[in-house]
Amino acid sequence: MELRWLQSFVAVAEELHFSRAARRLHLAQPALTAQIKQLESTVGAPLFTRTNRMGGLTPAGVALLPEARAILARTSTLKQTVGRAADGQAGELRLGIIPPAALDFVAESVREFTLRFPGLDVSVRQDSQARLVAALQEGELDLVLGRDPSGALPRASLGHRRLLAEEQGILLRADHPLAAGPTVALAKLEGATLLLLRGNAYFGGNLRRFAASRGITLKLTPTAEDFPSLHWMVRAGLGIAPCSLLLAATLGPGLVAKRLRPSPPRLGIHLIWRGSAPPPAGARWLKLLRPTAA
Amino acid sequence: MELRWLQSFVAVAEELHFSRAARRLHLAQPALTAQIKQLESTVGAPLFTRTNRMGGLTPAGVALLPEARAILARTSTLKQTVGRAADGQAGELRLGIIPPAALDFVAESVREFTLRFPGLDVSVRQDSQARLVAALQEGELDLVLGRDPSGALPRASLGHRRLLAEEQGILLRADHPLAAGPTVALAKLEGATLLLLRGNAYFGGNLRRFAASRGITLKLTPTAEDFPSLHWMVRAGLGIAPCSLLLAATLGPGLVAKRLRPSPPRLGIHLIWRGSAPPPAGARWLKLLRPTAA
DNA sequence: TTGCCACGATCGCAAGCCGCGATGATAAAG
DNA sequence: CTTTATCATCGCGGCTTGCGATCGTGGCAA
Numbered sequence: 001m002e003l004r005w006l007q008s009f010v011a012v013a014e015e016l017h018f019s020r021a022a023r024r025l026h027l028a029q030p031a032l033t034a035q036i037k038q039l040e041s042t043v044g045a046p047l048f049t050r051t052n053r054m055g056g057l058t059p060a061g062v063a064l065l066p067e068a069r070a071i072l073a074r075t076s077t078l079k080q081t082v083g084r085a086a087d088g089q090a091g092e093l094r095l096g097i098i099p100p101a102a103l104d105f106v107a108e109s110v111r112e113f114t115l116r117f118p119g120l121d122v123s124v125r126q127d128s129q130a131r132l133v134a135a136l137q138e139g140e141l142d143l144v145l146g147r148d149p150s151g152a153l154p155r156a157s158l159g160h161r162r163l164l165a166e167e168q169g170i171l172l173r174a175d176h177p178l179a180a181g182p183t184v185a186l187a188k189l190e191g192a193t194l195l196l197l198r199g200n201a202y203f204g205g206n207l208r209r210f211a212a213s214r215g216i217t218l219k220l221t222p223t224a225e226d227f228p229s230l231h232w233m234v235r236a237g238l239g240i241a242p243c244s245l246l247l248a249a250t251l252g253p254g255l256v257a258k259r260l261r262p263s264p265p266r267l268g269i270h271l272i273w274r275g276s277a278p279p280p281a282g283a284r285w286l287k288l289l290r291p292t293a294a
Numbered sequence: 295m296e297l298r299w300l301q302s303f304v305a306v307a308e309e310l311h312f313s314r315a316a317r318r319l320h321l322a323q324p325a326l327t328a329q330i331k332q333l334e335s336t337v338g339a340p341l342f343t344r345t346n347r348m349g350g351l352t353p354a355g356v357a358l359l360p361e362a363r364a365i366l367a368r369t370s371t372l373k374q375t376v377g378r379a380a381d382g383q384a385g386e387l388r389l390g391i392i393p394p395a396a397l398d399f400v401a402e403s404v405r406e407f408t409l410r411f412p413g414l415d416v417s418v419r420q421d422s423q424a425r426l427v428a429a430l431q432e433g434e435l436d437l438v439l440g441r442d443p444s445g446a447l448p449r450a451s452l453g454h455r456r457l458l459a460e461e462q463g464i465l466l467r468a469d470h471p472l473a474a475g476p477t478v479a480l481a482k483l484e485g486a487t488l489l490l491l492r493g494n495a496y497f498g499g500n501l502r503r504f505a506a507s508r509g510i511t512l513k514l515t516p517t518a519e520d521f522p523s524l525h526w527m528v529r530a531g532l533g534i535a536p537c538s539l540l541l542a543a544t545l546g547p548g549l550v551a552k553r554l555r556p557s558p559p560r561l562g563i564h565l566i567w568r569g570s571a572p573p574p575a576g577a578r579w580l581k582l583l584r585p586t587a588a
Numbered sequence: 589t590t591g592c593c594a595c596g597a598t599c600g601c602a603a604g605c606c607g608c609g610a611t612g613a614t615a616a617a618g
Numbered sequence: 619c620t621t622t623a624t625c626a627t628c629g630c631g632g633c634t635t636g637c638g639a640t641c642g643t644g645g646c647a648a
Binding site for chain 1 (some may be wrong): 386575
């Protein structure tokens, strides 16, 4: 079966005239006759009633005509469909986000993205850095917002780029003694107990190392399972916690986030993808995300 | 675009391995590589991520795969679809029936036919012989049950075959004097007025010519528009009418149909079609109709 | 009735495409 | 570092396809 045969058949069926159809197809009449003959022998039934003059469609031809039109239509739109998928205007975008990167402006840009490209199915998975990177390498995700993965790239080649850098601060009850000034001196935290989100050792480790380099020892206790729990614990006065200053604007009442003096090194939030470049749909989303992130 | 490219693409996408896919396609690997390359240049986007080792599908490839499968599936069923239409097991059958041929056993066989072949759309049109034959020649009908068309074949070549022959008799009120005996002598009709269905000159003409050849003059007055009206008029005692003895079994109470003595020549009910043979769907229907008609 | 015309079928030839085997290039595996 | 596995490239032979020319035939008009 050849698509060319179907095109020729449709042309002849519409013109009911071999020579005219051949002209329309930019073909000579003998070639067209040969094609129709091949098609007829393939489907095993004559398609036109003709002696040496065109008659009309046989029942087989009547049945074939809509089928052929459907196949040809689908084939002709195929190029556009695939092209849009290649441009990232359609298809699927499976995002992985680690909890600290699940920021409001990320959610907002995803929302805008789905509105702008209805042909795109966006799914988001929130998990730990390690599991997200593993899923990315398995091909289960297309793009991950996570920590710098350059430390450990187990197998497949991942690309990454820093999207933004977050500054670590301290989350306190509003009436906490340390919340008095505009900043919190790192030295004041000597010996203090800091509540940490479970599975967030990367975040806590950065702060601990920075403090240790200045001769200050921090006690970090991973306790909370999620952000709301951590915030509740701090609001309840059970302790204070390191936090990202990016989240300062979204804190509920009774909580404040203060900068540290001196500032620990900023932690990057990275875009991570498989292969040499982000997938096209991911690249389109980044165009929306970038202005907000800057 | 070539269907072969899509087949090759699906094979490679399923195997994720050029050499294996080539073996499955009974093809050498270079030919397969060339086909994929052609497909990629046609759709304008790479379909596989590969350097010299197979990686996986690109977003374009992911989008193409279900499309290609759909097109190929539709193409592979095409032969069956067309084959069934050519065998008359699917498609359309547009019947034309003149009123005298609209017999019960015809309706019954049509019903059985639609039950046996659900893929077939049967439509029936009841009209005058002339209009049905015209519609048949215009390609608006596939098969007509009507009178012998050999007398006047205006343009297109029609085929026909006698399906059955009906004997003309006389329709009477049950208490009519002529209804006493088992038959009605033709001579008794001399000078009588016979009611005739309008547009049924063919039917009446046969009887009139037969009587005339025996020196008997009949007065035929076309009055009734349809069979129920004709029957009502006879039952009301407004006259008597020639009728087909095939209808004798379906007469309501108060009416009888009597044979004529001597019998006029039988009138055939013919199957008429366009071209050299009945359309396949029509032939299938005839196989059901024939045993009943015999 | 007869010639003409329109149209589809057939034929022979040239060109382009397709597929094969051989070979090259390169990354993973040992 | 060598080997192996895998995809890309190359050159050639064969087949298919399309073209022009020609034929056969049914319809149409004079």
